[in-house]
Amino acid sequence: MYAVVAITKHGVEIARKLYDQLPHAHIYYTDKFAKGDEAKKGIHLFSGNVRFLLAELFSAYRGLILIISLGAVVRMIAPLLKDKKTDPAVVVIDDKAEHVISVLSGHLGGANELTRKVANLLDARPVITTASDVQRTIAVDLFGRSFGWEWENENNLTPVSAAVVNEQHVAIVQESGERNWWTYDTPIPSNIRQYASVAEALEAEPDAALVVTHRLLEKEEEDILQNGVLYRPKVIVIGIGCNRGTSAEEIERVICDTLQQLRFSMKSVKALCTIDLKKDEEGLLAVANKYNWPLIFYTAEQLNAVPIDEPSETVFRYVGAYGVSEPAAKRYSGQQQLVLTKKKSGNVTISVALWEGER
Template sequence: MSVILLKEEEFPVIKQSSDYAIVAITKHGVALARSLHEKFSNSDLYYMNKFEVGDESSKGIQMFQGSVRMLFPALFPVYKGIIIVISLGAVVRMIAPLLKDKKTDPGIVVIDDKGEHVISVLSGHLGGANELTKEVAAAIDAKPIITTASDVQGTIAVDLFGQRFGWQWESADKLTPVSASVVNEEQIAVIQESGERNWWMYDTPLPNHIHLFTSIKEALEQQPQASLIVTHRLLNKEEEVILNNGVLYRPKVIVLGMGCNRGTSANEIEQVIKETLEELHFSMKSVKSIATIDLKKDEKGLIEVVNKYNWNFQVYTPSELNEIDIDQPSDTVYKYTGAYGVSEPAAKRYSGVDKLVLTKKKSGNVTISVAVMEFND
């Protein structure tokens, strides 16, 4: 457990690993902040240690005790944006002594304790708080409040693209040049092979310089000046040229249906997952969930792997699994579990797809099926 002891005479030492910080100090605020943290992969979460639930260390959550006021001087210099689940008035009073210049102050966004409104407070334009407000509001289904007279340019915020869906960058190396290309209205390719389709949040059409493609090959033929690529696939060498001025995003679309013998180690489970995804040329960063039968809800190896990668862990009853049509029903599995299959129906039920990319591969003590979630336009 990482606990920050706040003393009046010194600022706390924090561990900054992302561009955005989320801060909460109430019971409801912490629940809201935890939910947002799971969706915003590029964020660090801070809350009071009296709301500890036990998984903070595995999830990289940092806790503090004492006045939250003493936390902000440590956060201000290192984060691009700070999302605060505290009343607006209290936030204004606490950050006022820290304000220096709109060119250097971080973007500040405030969320009310019920999660109904998300307010852009500071550095709306240069600090990106307006765009951050929209993304956060979309993530928690709240109303964005932006009061600047002229809003930011209606285009894609490259560093926030897909954050509310949990999309992760493969690398941040090209964020700055690609962002410059977007703002300067150069020819931009958005290549989307998987993931949520409703990422455009404006009422107006896409700007004329941004073009949509369904494959990298198709985009390369048009010779774009910059690219945003959304895919769960590992790129081959011919495709990697798109990354010369491109950012690769990993959407959370892979569902792993899994079964295992009792007591199977986390190392064996993890190794099977890695080998399987490598064989499929899929990215580990695009895994969303492990799904299995409720008999495995306390399986230590599965739980360790889920916690390590911060994946969802979904269990189903035998009757729920038997409702799913499967290609390889097993009377032997039914004899021991009450279900005619585990990995195959679990993957299908969670993902909502009828056809798996991999059906019931057995490896040692582990059985794995793989599904890719689909999203409508």
């Protein structure tokens, strides 16, 4: 949700124009220029210094669109700034709607994207000064974000970003995840080179690196992260079955132990898949909620339609399907060959697949 704030006569007209074009925005402007229809439209009026209003809105909205001079905005928001991961996007529009300026949280907060959107609505010129956007190159802090990729840590985001925009040798190693991450209509800059493996990249001695993998790196590979960022794409599909009443602790332990044995990262789990009889299985629901993993359910008929290596008459007698974890993992991932066909541990049965491509 965005807030649009105006304090001048012309600014109010721009805000009202955005009211019609941004359905998810809340409009705020000074009562000095009230039109009389604000209550009907749900437009908020305020009196007094806008500085006090901004202090309230800063933490309440995902983004602020301010039709106020840039210098005034900088002075007013300066005491409110906390962290680029939590500060809202701030966009400024001049009083004639000729320029829309990305001011704060351009990448992580989405101000650059919002600037382009608002500029398009107003037929204005977007003003974006973020180096990676201007140079049409990779934004390290946003790399793979649209696909749900996660950083392993953020310590090297700034130096790696500097290497990218300063046209130093930057290596990309991608072992898994979506491949259509380059969205510009120009070629990838020549300073960014792709390598087939971490070992190959290390041999090339790059100045910085972007590594995209679901694997836990081996000791001899970790040097790539001295000035590198490790991204975790969502590619691990877990098929799971369990006895009724199995605790969340046991289910979680089996998943963690299994992925550790496979040398896979928990951050790369894309989904848990099981039979629809488990829709009310509290332990399974608790684990999915804890890690924010989608929990996918299939009917017995859907599972039986998937060829499996180890059908079980016993499982069929209980749930009507010849398997749960194996066919569930295969069905969701679209893979016939699994990384782990089936492993039984206590009350839990687990299968693991790697997802490839778009869904």
